[in-house]
Amino acid sequence: MPTEILHIDASFPDRGALLRATAVLRAGGLVAFPTETVYGLGANALDAAAVARIFTAKGRPATNPVIVHVATIESARALTQTWPDTAQVLARRFWPGPLTMVLPKNERVPDIVTAGGPTLALRIPAHPVALELLETCELPLAAPSANRSSELSPTRGEHVLRSLADRIELLLDAGATTGGLESTVIDLTATPPRLLRPGLISLAEIQAIIGAVELGQHAPDAGQSLPSPGMLPRHYAPRTPLELAGGSARQRVAELCCLGRRVGWVSFIREETVPGAIHVELPADPIGCAAQLYAVLHELDGAGLEHIVVAAPPDTPEWLAIRDRLARAASGHVG
Ligand code: TXA
Ligand code: MG
Numbered sequence: 001m002p003t004e005i006l007h008i009d010a011s012f013p014d015r016g017a018l019l020r021a022t023a024v025l026r027a028g029g030l031v032a033f034p035t036e037t038v039y040g041l042g043a044n045a046l047d048a049a050a051v052a053r054i055f056t057a058k059g060r061p062a063t064n065p066v067i068v069h070v071a072t073i074e075s076a077r078a079l080t081q082t083w084p085d086t087a088q089v090l091a092r093r094f095w096p097g098p099l100t101m102v103l104p105k106n107e108r109v110p111d112i113v114t115a116g117g118p119t120l121a122l123r124i125p126a127h128p129v130a131l132e133l134l135e136t137c138e139l140p141l142a143a144p145s146a147n148r149s150s151e152l153s154p155t156r157g158e159h160v161l162r163s164l165a166d167r168i169e170l171l172l173d174a175g176a177t178t179g180g181l182e183s184t185v186i187d188l189t190a191t192p193p194r195l196l197r198p199g200l201i202s203l204a205e206i207q208a209i210i211g212a213v214e215l216g217q218h219a220p221d222a223g224q225s226l227p228s229p230g231m232l233p234r235h236y237a238p239r240t241p242l243e244l245a246g247g248s249a250r251q252r253v254a255e256l257c258c259l260g261r262r263v264g265w266v267s268f269i270r271e272e273t274v275p276g277a278i279h280v281e282l283p284a285d286p287i288g289c290a291a292q293l294y295a296v297l298h299e300l301d302g303a304g305l306e307h308i309v310v311a312a313p314p315d316t317p318e319w320l321a322i323r324d325r326l327a328r329a330a331s332g333h334v335g
Contacts, residue, residue: 003165005157010034010174013129015136021170022137025050029169030057032146032160033133035125037098037179037200038153038294039160040069040143041168042133045079048110051142055112057167060149065115067100067183068122069141071134076122079140081106086188086210093209096126098183098200113142119189129174145182152238152301152329155180155294162298180291181321186213198321200290237329238301240264242308244330249311253277256307264300267311278303286318293322297329 006017021031028050031042041058043050045068055062070076073091077083081104090101105113105120114120125131134141145153147163154160157173184199184206192212195203207213245252250272253265257276264278268289273279280296282289300308310326313319 001166001169003161003168004170005161006170006172007157008129008172008174011128013132013172013174017172018129018133018136021133021172024169025137025139025141028053030054030167031133031170031172032154032157032164032168033130033143033172034127034157034174034177035069035130035143035179036127036177037125037181037183038155038177039146039157040067040125040130040141041146041160041164042069042141042143044137045113045140045142046108046110048112051110051112054142054144057164058144058147058149060144062112063115064144064149065117065119065121066113066142066144067185068109068113068120069125069130069134069143070122071124071131073124075140076124079106079109079120079122080104084188086193089209090186090188090206091124094201094205095124096131097124098126098179098181099123099206100183100185100197100199102185102187102189102196104189119187121185123183127174127177129172133172150237152236152294152297153182155298159294159298162302176295178291180294181325184321190214198324200287200321202317203320204317236325237331238297238308240301240305240308242297242310242326242329242331244310244312244326246312249309250274253279253309256309261307262305264303264305264308265310266296266300266308268313269311278305286313286322289313289322293325 008017043054100121100123102119102121146160155177179200184201185197187194194214253274256263266280268284313322
């Protein structure tokens with residue numbers, strides 16, 4: 001099936017394009033659309049067969065539940081069994097925005113959405129195209145990131161097509177997303193609440209509102225599935241081996257170049273170039289860096305390189321989400 005591509009203004013989405021996407025979604029089809037974090041691969045969350053197509057298109061293991069996007073707090077509550085005060089205050093403060101909350105699901109939500117589990121991940125996205133699509137189609141949309149499973153998330157329409165062309169009915173292409181990193185995921189069914197995935201909304205911002213939050217997740221018992229399988233070590237990875245330099249990235253790059261390897265190098269500070277290496281300098285602030293990180297990794301991944309060496313980002317709380325994604329992208333190639 002050839003993927004239909006509609007270019008759509010990021011601030012003032014065209015109604016015709018939204019109606020076309022609505023028709024595809026209501027017919028059980030798949031629509032990739034921009035959110036303020038990364039592009040999502042959307043299907044009607046109440047249609048088990050449509051959600052099953054997301055898993056097939058991505059090659060996603062059936063054990064990994066997907067996030068459901070809604071337009072209003074009321075629509076979120078309508079899919080949950082309980083709505084604690086913590087959910088209400090966090091929603092009021094951070095929605096629409098890059099915060100995903102895990103809550104007990106109710107019987108309206110098909111099991112495939114939650115990988116058979118009792119909890120559901122929910123968020124209201126802030127991107128005008130995502131929000132207006134949700135309002136127009138009047139459906140909750142299951143939407144994981146619009147990439148093949150375990151690969152880099154897409155921050156531009158062309159990244160979606162590189163990964164999923166001809167596997168989805170429609171792409172709403174609104175250009176680059178602004179946030180660039182996936183949402184923060186917090187499990188409100190745990191006491192105290194647990195941060196399952198660091199993201200653009202920091203732990204400190206959440207703690208300022210609801211108090212204590214635990215970091216990470218309990219190690220699963222043998223044979224049990226992970227509470228947030230997206231936190232598996234290898235995830236968000238380019239196809240080119242990526243290593244996170246423990247010591248001097250420049251020195252590691254120089255070594256590899258001496259061996260005649262084709263090397264890409266990402267740093268967060270100005271560095272003297274190494275002849276032969278492709279060097280990209282990302283912004284030294286975490287927000288600016290997050291906005292560009294995946295696009296840079298996608299570009300280096302398409303450049304026919306043998307190695308991507310990334311300098312270790314600063315070891316401070318504001319860089320937590322970026323350190324997390326880079327550690328996963330390196331998946332054992334830590335230099
Ligand atoms: O920014 C984002 O969150 C993007 C955009 C499209 O909204 N979505 C996204 O979805 O990154 P996905 O499916 O690639 O990542 C969802 C994460 C995974 O780590 C998944 O395991 C976790 O959320 N998750 C989903 N449902 C869960 C649940 N019921 N309990 C615990 N973790 C869950
Ligand atoms: Mg993903």
